[in-house]
Amino acid sequence: MTSVATLQPDPAPIVACTISRDVQNFDLLIDDMELELGESWGDLSFEDALLFLEQPDSATLQFVALAVDGRDEADLTRITDIIRTAKAKGIKVILIADQVSPVGLHQLLRLGADDFVPYPLPDGALREAIARLHSTPAPEPAAPAPASAPVAETPHLPTPSFKAKGDRDGVVLPVHGMAGGVGASTFACNLAWELATVAKDAPRVCLIDLDFQYGAASTYLDLPRREAVFDILSDTSSADSDSFLHAMLTFNDKLHVFTAPADMLPLDIVTAEDIGRIIDMAQANFDFVVIDMPTTIVAWTETVLSRAHVYFALMELDLRSAQNVLRLVRALKAEALPHEKMRFVLNRAPKFTDLGAKSRVKRMAESLDIDIEIQLPDGGSGVTQANDHGLPLAENAAKNPLRREIQKLAKSLFDLNKSVEAGKG
Ligand SMILES: Nc1ncnc2c1ncn2[C@@H]1O[C@H](COP(=O)(O)OP(=O)(O)OP(=O)(O)O)[C@@H](O)[C@H]1O
Ligand SMILES: [Mg+2]
Incomplete structure (x- = not known):
């Protein structure tokens, strides 16, 4: 130096x-x-x-x-x-x-x-x-922006049109990738969209992107990242259901999205209490709350797990996923956290004709002592194309095999919830 x-x-x-x-x-x-x-x-x-x-x-x-x-x-x-x-x-x-x-x-x-x-x-x-x-290309030396220049919001953003009434009790469905790039955000966005369009009397669905640093939901659904999101995250105690809804955007009028904020923020910008409040507000106003979680385990992962009805853990058929699953399940058991909420989802699962790979899946589940209940097929380049176009698979490649599986899962979650609700009533 x-x-x-x-x-x-x-x-x-x-x-x-x-x-x-x-x-x-x-x-x-x-x-x-x-x-x-x-x-x-x-x-x-x-x-x-x-x-x-x-x-x-x-x-x-x-x-x-x-x-x-x-x-x-x-x-x-x-x-x-x-x-x-x-x-x-x-x-x-x-x-x-x-x-x-x-x-x-x-x-x-x-x-x-x-x-x-x-x-x-x-x-x-x-x-x-x-x-x-x-x-990234070097910036042109330029006149700096004035100190307090407000970030202009794009006019005519698609924002929610209903009023927060707090009359719901949403099902909380977090999605957590067991390793980077295993397809968690793709799954979260498409599951949310399939739920939001599952039937004529479709439920009210929101997608909350808690992966603040990368925030793929806004990319995969082509929605801008808004300053209002930061305002909520940085001071959840002053936020209420109205301001929370206000910070959301809608995708095709049906899916409500709380995107990641505009800037890349550290994951510990929010506390467990903050996340608890956000989930409360979402649950009170939506029937399904899908949450895209960061791969990293943070102080509030536990909060989300404890609030989840089902916690989707996405993995692939490789050692990296296997080792992380093993470590995570061990950690949850050691802390007496509700590991039984985890539903393991194998993405890019082998075709049923690939018998060798099928038996690898079986051995992997056995050695990890988990059930792999959901297997999602490789959807090929169509998946990344849909993501890059900012569209759910249903809107861009409706016949894609990955879409079909996620659609089936959404339908069964919807039916299950209906029968539970009916049982309550
Ligand atoms: N089943 C699939 N078939 C084909 N491509 C897929 C599939 N699932 C995900 N992809 C592609 O894999 C890439 C990573 O997906 P995605 O961003 O959803 O992963 P992630 O787990 O959220 O990653 P990160 O760790 O960055 O949050 C994307 O380009 C996506 O289009
Ligand atoms: Mg992601």
Whole structure:
């Protein structure tokens, strides 16, 4: 590391800088910068950062790693100035945040930080953030947005038209991928849509995207990510059913969607109580509440599991899924959590003619001591095409085998719920 502020012209150009109140508070960041960049980075204090960014020397900078902790929140103006100046120079900004409040973090991300990594840094997180910077085109040096510019919402958004009456008692159906990319979001979006269109007297269905960081539901249903969602998440105690409904969008007038927020947020931005309140509001106003869960286990996973009627765990026929299932079920049993709510769904399941693979499925279930109750076929490229078009399979590839299976499942859930309701009445 080199102290850039006092730097003599150096043979190795500085391609990056850390900027912080005191870089010694972020010693893991120092290690990671050294690992990724060797000697070609420097560190700057908040005071020196603005001065340096204004100098021609800063032209070699590709990015700055702006490290902020809870104590810096009292002085966000200085930090926001740094972000704006960097952006205006076309220098990318990675935010490293240690115990920054959700509101503070949101403000910094809105000013245009390109990426966000929590501190202490997870293994390889800085490397991944740098790789992401390189894969997006460099921003044109541009006039920064004014500080308080409201994010314009697209006019004529399809919003719910019914009033929150709190007269329902919805069935809660979370969907959790046992490994990345196993198809959880595809399943959640399509299951929600099939339920919302299952019959003439279709139930009222909402889809809640709790995978805040990636938020595939808005991509797969082509819905914008709204600021209103952040407002609810950041202060659930002030939210009520009306504001919750207001933050939702509808897909083809039938499915109500609480998308992920516009910015990539840390999963611990919400507490277990927050999630409890959101599920309460959803349950009171919908017949079915489908929840797209993040793959990561977080503090509020338990809350969702305890509120679930059935908890769908998506997996594939591979060792990665198998090991994660094993670990998760063990953890749930150790904590005496209701593991019996889990319904294992094997996605991209082998065809019934593939006897070898069929027996692998059987062995996998036996060795994990689970029942694999639902098997979903590989739907081929049509599935990704529908997702990329922002349409449920029913609207884009109605005959796709994956769609047929999800449709059948929706029908049986609907019928089951009807008979339970009838039994109650
Ligand atoms: N049964 C299937 N047949 C064919 N393609 C599928 C199937 N299920 C999912 N896909 C495709 O696999 C990819 C990953 O799916 P998806 O985003 O639903 O996974 P995920 O588990 O939510 O991933 P993440 O870990 O990113 O949240 C997508 O491109 C999707 O179109
Ligand atoms: Mg997903």
